[in-house]
Amino acid sequence: IENNGSSWLITQTALAGHLPDGVAKVICLEDLPAGLGEENLSVSVSPRNLAYILYTSGSTGQPKGVAMEHGPLVNLMSWEANQSKAGLRTLQFASLNFDVSFQEMFSTWLLGGTLMLIDPQTRQSPAALWEFIARQKVERLFLPVVIAGEALTITPFVQAFFENHPGCRLHNHYGPAESHVVTAETLPANPKFWPSRPAIGSPISNTRIYILGRHGEPVPIGVTGELYVAGAGLARGYLNRPELTAEKFLPDPFSGPPGTRMYRTGDLARYLPDGKIEFLGRLDDQVKIRGYRVELGEIETALCEAEGVREAVAVSRENGAGEKSLLAYIVADGTQAQNEFDLKTTLKARLPDYMIPTRIEFLPALPLTPTGKVDRRALPEPTMKVAAGVEVLPPRNLLELELIRLWRRLFQREDIDCQDNFFALGGHSLLATRLATEIDKLLGCKLPIAALFQSPTVESLTRRLTRENWAPPWSSLVPLQPLGSQPPLFFVHGVGGDVYGFLELAKLLPSGQPSYGIQAVGLDGKSARHVTVEDMAAHYVKEILSFQRDGPFYLAGYSMGGLIAFEMARQLHRLGQRVALLALLDSAPIGEIPWVFYGLSMSSYIPGRCLFHFRHWWELPRCERLNYFRRRWAALRYWMVRNRSKPPLVTAPLREDSEPPQVPGFYDYYHAIASAYRVHPYPGSADVFVSDEINARWRWWWWRYLARGGVSFHRVPGTHSQLLTPGYLPALAKALGTALHRAQEKERATHSRNGQTHANLVS
Numbered sequence: 001i002e003n004n005g006s007s008w009l010i011t012q013t014a015l016a017g018h019l020p021d022g023v024a025k026v027i028c029l030e031d032l033p034a035g036l037g038e039e040n041l042s043v044s045v046s047p048r049n050l051a052y053i054l055y056t057s058g059s060t061g062q063p064k065g066v067a068m069e070h071g072p073l074v075n076l077m078s079w080e081a082n083q084s085k086a087g088l089r090t091l092q093f094a095s096l097n098f099d100v101s102f103q104e105m106f107s108t109w110l111l112g113g114t115l116m117l118i119d120p121q122t123r124q125s126p127a128a129l130w131e132f133i134a135r136q137k138v139e140r141l142f143l144p145v146v147i148a149g150e151a152l153t154i155t156p157f158v159q160a161f162f163e164n165h166p167g168c169r170l171h172n173h174y175g176p177a178e179s180h181v182v183t184a185e186t187l188p189a190n191p192k193f194w195p196s197r198p199a200i201g202s203p204i205s206n207t208r209i210y211i212l213g214r215h216g217e218p219v220p221i222g223v224t225g226e227l228y229v230a231g232a233g234l235a236r237g238y239l240n241r242p243e244l245t246a247e248k249f250l251p252d253p254f255s256g257p258p259g260t261r262m263y264r265t266g267d268l269a270r271y272l273p274d275g276k277i278e279f280l281g282r283l284d285d286q287v288k289i290r291g292y293r294v295e296l297g298e299i300e301t302a303l304c305e306a307e308g309v310r311e312a313v314a315v316s317r318e319n320g321a322g323e324k325s326l327l328a329y330i331v332a333d334g335t336q337a338q339n340e341f342d343l344k345t346t347l348k349a350r351l352p353d354y355m356i357p358t359r360i361e362f363l364p365a366l367p368l369t370p371t372g373k374v375d376r377r378a379l380p381e382p383t384m385k386v387a388a389g390v391e392v393l394p395p396r397n398l399l400e401l402e403l404i405r406l407w408r409r410l411f412q413r414e415d416i417d418c419q420d421n422f423f424a425l426g427g428h429s430l431l432a433t434r435l436a437t438e439i440d441k442l443l444g445c446k447l448p449i450a451a452l453f454q455s456p457t458v459e460s461l462t463r464r465l466t467r468e469n470w471a472p473p474w475s476s477l478v479p480l481q482p483l484g485s486q487p488p489l490f491f492v493h494g495v496g497g498d499v500y501g502f503l504e505l506a507k508l509l510p511s512g513q514p515s516y517g518i519q520a521v522g523l524d525g526k527s528a529r530h531v532t533v534e535d536m537a538a539h540y541v542k543e544i545l546s547f548q549r550d551g552p553f554y555l556a557g558y559s560m561g562g563l564i565a566f567e568m569a570r571q572l573h574r575l576g577q578r579v580a581l582l583a584l585l586d587s588a589p590i591g592e593i594p595w596v597f598y599g600l601s602m603s604s605y606i607p608g609r610c611l612f613h614f615r616h617w618w619e620l621p622r623c624e625r626l627n628y629f630r631r632r633w634a635a636l637r638y639w640m641v642r643n644r645s646k647p648p649l650v651t652a653p654l655r656e657d658s659e660p661p662q663v664p665g666f667y668d669y670y671h672a673i674a675s676a677y678r679v680h681p682y683p684g685s686a687d688v689f690v691s692d693e694i695n696a697r698w699r700w701w702w703w704r705y706l707a708r709g710g711v712s713f714h715r716v717p718g719t720h721s722q723l724l725t726p727g728y729l730p731a732l733a734k735a736l737g738t739a740l741h742r743a744q745e746k747e748r749a750t751h752s753r754n755g756q757t758h759a760n761l762v763s
Helices: 070-083 100-110 120-124 126-135 156-164 242-248 296-304 340-348 398-411 429-443 449-454 458-467 500-508 533-547 560-574 595-602 606-619 622-644 666-676 696-706 729-762
Strands: 008-011 025-028 050-056 064-069 089-091 114-116 171-174 183-186 207-212 225-231 249-251 261-271 277-282 286-289 292-295 309-318 324-332 359-362 477-481 489-492 515-518 553-558 579-585 686-691 711-716
Touching (some): 050 070, 064 070, 070 100, 089 100, 100 114, 120 126, 207 261, 242 249, 242 261, 286 324, 296 340, 340 359, 398 458, 449 458, 477 500, 477 533, 489 500, 489 560, 500 515, 533 560, 553 729, 560 579, 560 666, 579 729, 606 622, 686 696, 686 729
Parallel strands (some): 489 515, 489 553, 579 686, 686 711
Antiparallel strands (some): 171 183, 207 225, 225 261, 249 261, 261 277, 309 324, 477 515
């Protein structure tokens, strides 16, 4: 308003209070008097009158207003009238800040069609939008935000959509804000013949396109040049920017009377042999983000004006999904501590949301070329790993785990936890739409976009979804790190039943190693829990066989999970499956143990304890020696018979309003199952990882007796409760990775020998 000097502003009462005082005279629609006449106003409008001012990003740090007259719009509408059928039902999808909205509205009315209006919630939900289109029988749809802005790319999804809707035709339009649509291409009816990057077509009526070289000369067919627009479609220029208008709107030397202009787009293009035009990208630093034109210089100016910033560079990067995002690199001046959140908050006060960088990286200095300019190609890739000193809170349930995965995949970063805000990370309405679609796939529910605005963190959204009884389909198999070409490693839960403690361990394993957790049945608060280790193991074996039909299998279990993994290995062996790795992470059998085996395992311990008690007994007064002997005998009897006692098992579902560790008797439930499990020998081998606090000799006797195929022992630092904590995980991961690699190499060697033997038999 300050830039264009508007005298009046038409708005609604609910929005008027957000305006600063004195910017313009405000008219609220609700305050207009009733009974206004319906006759046309006696106002004459010529093609040279101003139709609208549309603001686009400016390289100097200030947006620039494109002044569009009625004449170019009339020309576009006249062309549309010859291209489209009359009476079509058109969806009004584009924002009113987008020039395509004029094409939607006026071409529909001109052709006697019906303009279908939708509410913001429907606009932002793909499922609801498609349902609305089908229900209202929409026949024409412009998608400037979803598709336009960059060269149209025919993805497999786009091609499949049109193959499933053979009556639909796809039109590719091109035109900058300074001219609106100037070229058009209608793709063939059969999507199988579509190129991956369709041409932008040929000029529309009364429009001329030039492709010129660096000296302003026309280039031959097939040669890349800069695209210029001339003819009836040009805007008046930039409002109150005569110098910029003169720079971009040049005299047309090729046709027309004196005073005819052409607009220099800054886009690269070339003519194809059939005369159509192929768009090839930008010549300068201008980019398109979600369909909006962005000058990187405007972002850099805003950043440099923030406190504590000495230098700033903004760039556009494309992620693996082909979506462009903005990144900023900052060099601080040392006067004030800055962080990403504070800088984004500062930017939001002066830039629209689509111009807020998704990531802000802090550098000690910007890379420079030999001539002293910023070397944008040498800027480092954005940090995707967790920064040193940053504490990432682990997920507390399966739903949090799945939502964090979606967040990390969308934002292409690993330092996101349950308390990060979707919009503070750089989320926007299009990304929110994608997230809602992914949640729909995950949970089978249509999440309103408004729910994400109201619950923008993983933590708050999880609470909301849980409250509304939305949860992922229950499975004991939880993907911890599902990517990689190696056979997966399955981690079995310990006391507590969940597998979130393995998340960080899975990340530290060798690259390309898929890892899955096996969680206990009953954690969802609905299913009855298992009552024996054998039942648990049988269920988990069934789950992994449904995921991986044949071996070799790689199993690991921590604490009680080691016992379950041991029983799973036994059951897999009985099914004729091969277990290549059985990793027991500080596990020990606590149930019934044969006396001979128990005596061997305790042989190094008992003499020392007997000597200790004898010395203590000898030092006691004679009158107390008998009582001391009776107490020691009672303790020995307790240790001899304790494993035969079987505490009652709790089989009811967990309380829905409690987390497992807080449920009364929860530890007793798992201890009872472990105590009741009688460990039988297993013909295969095992890798036993023993913490510092454990007497390795005892464990060696136990597992050497039980794993008849041999035992490899690995000492790892830390106590039993410290093994899965950040300070001790690297050592455990290194030892487990070594054992895993050795088992994989052994399997490959066995497979190679078997293949050679088979070849010899055949020959």
